[in-house]
Amino acid sequence: MIEIKELTKRYGAAVAVDRLSFEVRPGTVTGFLGPNGAGKSTTLRIILGLHRPTSGEALIGNRRYEQIRRPLREVGAVLDADAAHPGRTAFDHLACLARGNGIGRARVAAVLEQAGLANVAHKRVGGFSLGMRQRLGIAGALLGDPAVILLDEPVNGLDAAGIRWIRSTLRSLAAEGRTVLLSSHLMSEMALTADRVLVIGRGRLLEDTSLTRLRSRFGRDVLVRSPRAAALARLLTELGASVATTRGGGLVAVGVDAPTIADAAASASIPLHELTPRSATLEDIYLDMTSEATEYRSASERAPRP
Incomplete structure (x- = not known):
């Protein structure tokens, strides 16, 4: 050792x-x-x-x-x-x-x-x-x-x-x-x-x-798409999720897992065209953890994330 x-x-x-x-x-x-x-x-x-x-x-x-x-x-x-x-x-x-x-x-x-x-x-x-x-x-x-x-x-x-x-x-x-x-x-x-x-x-x-x-501690969310996006967003909010909209019209839900979304959407007769659980990559986690300890960064790296 x-x-x-x-x-x-x-x-x-x-x-x-x-x-x-x-x-x-x-x-x-x-x-x-x-x-x-x-x-x-x-x-x-x-x-x-x-x-x-x-x-x-x-x-x-x-x-x-x-x-x-x-x-x-x-x-x-x-x-x-x-x-x-x-x-x-x-x-x-x-x-x-x-x-x-x-x-x-x-x-x-x-x-x-x-x-x-x-x-x-x-x-x-x-x-x-x-x-x-x-x-x-x-x-x-x-x-x-x-x-x-x-x-x-x-x-x-x-x-x-x-x-x-x-x-x-x-x-x-x-x-x-x-x-x-x-x-x-x-x-x-x-x-x-x-x-x-x-x-x-x-x-x-x-x-x-x-x-x-x-x-397990960083950045888990679910990307979900539906032709009834507005209804799905309301449903996700009712489930206690935080919901954001992507540029392509998809929804990113934080605080609820994919099986729960699938079951709730089926019960509400909301069709799903995509349901993708996502987690942060090791690179994402590493950059978040070391952001305050990095000494050498370009101007673009110092800019706030969108």
């Missing part, structure tokens, strides 16, 4: 992480979300011993990262797709990592195969595309068969097949009981991959919950 306890990191007068506390448990893919400047990368670097906290601590299995004798056997991480030396081959890059952690060369070949890089194993990394470098980084993270996986924006540069591969790989690792922490700005992909989400803003924790519970 990863434990973050009252973590604070200051750079001069700037506070990057502010008394942050959370846990990442085994058996789930945990999404780590937040706008640019929220403190995600700083937190990941502190977990991996690359930055020292001003106060508080980050523990992996009750130990700081620097206390782990052979870290690749316990923690696999990708923070930068360009970490490999461009003059080395993919195999040599992983072989160097393996040798320092007591890992055999057979495992190097195995993770290159797993990452889809077996056919370019002896080509120099400098000629790789961004997607290929991402695959190499993930192969390095899996090299020691670790129980903890930390990935920062792992799908950048991957094609559709690569994105599907990393998604299925992460979910399989979590199903095996491993701890998976995934940072990404791609909300659509996070919605398909993560079981839980940690949302931070300005270095502070805004939310720690499952995706299911998060969706």
Whole structure:
């Protein structure tokens, strides 16, 4: 388990992480979300011993990262797709990592195969595309068969097949009981991959919950259309719903579910041409939650929503 306890990191007068506390448990893919400047990368670097906290601590299995004798056997991480030396081959890059952690060369070949890089194993990394470098980084993270996986924006540069591969790989690792922490700005992909989400803003924790519970709290409504829209609007109001009209003449009802609308419309002999339950996307929820914590916005993004 990863434990973050009252973590604070200051750079001069700037506070990057502010008394942050959370846990990442085994058996789930945990999404780590937040706008640019929220403190995600700083937190990941502190977990991996690359930055020292001003106060508080980050523990992996009750130990700081620097206390782990052979870290690749316990923690696999990708923070930068360009970490490999461009003059080395993919195999040599992983072989160097393996040798320092007591890992055999057979495992190097195995993770290159797993990452889809077996056919370019002896080509120099400098000629790789961004997607290929991402695959190499993930192969390095899996090299020691670790129980903890930390990935920062792992799908950048991957094609559709690569994105599907990393998604299925992460979910399989979590199903095996491993701890998976995934940072990404791609909300659509996070919605398909993560079981839980940690949302931070300005270095502070805004939310720690499952995706299911998060969706249940935000923005559920029903889009309904009928040739007798006025009568239907009155009926929905009588049912206790808040009703708004769309530009296309449909009705959006909040506070009543689709089965109730269907039953009431049938009883009143009001025909329905559409009845669509809707819920906010993870992107909608994320933007609402972080709107006050976003530091970098254009003029159009600052404008009030219609």
